[in-house]
Amino acid sequence: GAGVSQSPSNKVTEKGKDVELRCDPISGHTALYWYRQRLGQGLEFLIYFQGNSAPDKSGLPSDRFSAERTGESVSTLTIQRTQQEDSAVYLCASSPIAGARNTGELFFGEGSRLTVL
Amino acid sequence: AQRVTQPEKLLSVFKGAPVELKCNYSYSGSPELFWYVQYSRQRLQLLLRHISRESIKGFTADLNKGETSFHLKKPFAQEEDSAMYYCALSRRYGGSQGNLIFGKGTKLSVKP
Numbered sequence: 001g002a003g004v005s006q007s008p009s010n011k012v013t014e015k016g017k018d019v020e021l022r023c024d025p026i027s028g029h030t031a032l033y034w035y036r037q038r039l040g041q042g043l044e045f046l047i048y049f050q051g052n053s054a055p056d057k058s059g060l061p062s063d064r065f066s067a068e069r070t071g072e073s074v075s076t077l078t079i080q081r082t083q084q085e086d087s088a089v090y091l092c093a094s095s096p097i098a099g100a101r102n103t104g105e106l107f108f109g110e111g112s113r114l115t116v117l
Numbered sequence: 118a119q120r121v122t123q124p125e126k127l128l129s130v131f132k133g134a135p136v137e138l139k140c141n142y143s144y145s146g147s148p149e150l151f152w153y154v155q156y157s158r159q160r161l162q163l164l165l166r167h168i169s170r171e172s173i174k175g176f177t178a179d180l181n182k183g184e185t186s187f188h189l190k191k192p193f194a195q196e197e198d199s200a201m202y203y204c205a206l207s208r209r210y211g212g213s214q215g216n217l218i219f220g221k222g223t224k225l226s227v228k229p
Binding site: 042 | 123149151153160161162163166168203207208216217218219220221222
């Protein structure tokens with residue numbers, strides 16, 4: 001596919017369960033980002049990958065949140081022991097790195113809507 | 118600390134009226150700023166970046182370092198401009214693009 005793909009598009013889970021959200025970036029994009037968007041709120045940065053390493057994971061809200069990326073491709077965001085306040089749309093984006101300066105354009109997926117009951 | 122502030126949650130104008138969506142930022146380095154837009158049922162997408170000094174769909178934005186602002190303007194709003202608009206600031210790591218910090222967004226509603 002041409003765009004960033006996220007799955008599942010919708011996930012309803014019970015409080016206390018673990019969830020995994022997946023992101024397939026655009027092929028060849030070395031940078032990958034996770035954001036969270038709560039209802040009525042803006043985009044909250046979670047973590048950023050350059051290749052398979054994460055130079056900035058400052059936005060992860062607690063140790064229940066983790067993310068990994070493999071093969072400079074797919075990334076998984078894992079939320080353990082989900083809480084109701086984790087309910088949000090989780091957005092993934094990717095971008096190419098063009099030498100020392102890139103265009104700054106992020107390509108977003110459609111998001112994974114998580115509802116914790 | 119880096120921060121992007123969009124003071125208006127909602128902005129409502131009539132078709133043909135000028136529109137200005139405000140964005141202020143705080144950043145210790147040399148900022149790179151962007152406007153992203155999300156139309157109803159579409160993905161968030163780039164509208165314009167300050168470095169390009171371009172006009173997209175009639176929108177322009179000028180970086181004012183003195184006022185630390187990057188307001189988005191359009192002289193004559195159209196109904197199809199109704200959308201959620203996000204101002205974003207880029208942080209850099211070394212010489213490479215880092216993550217974008219987004220404001221909370223402004224919902225623009227253009228009435229007929």
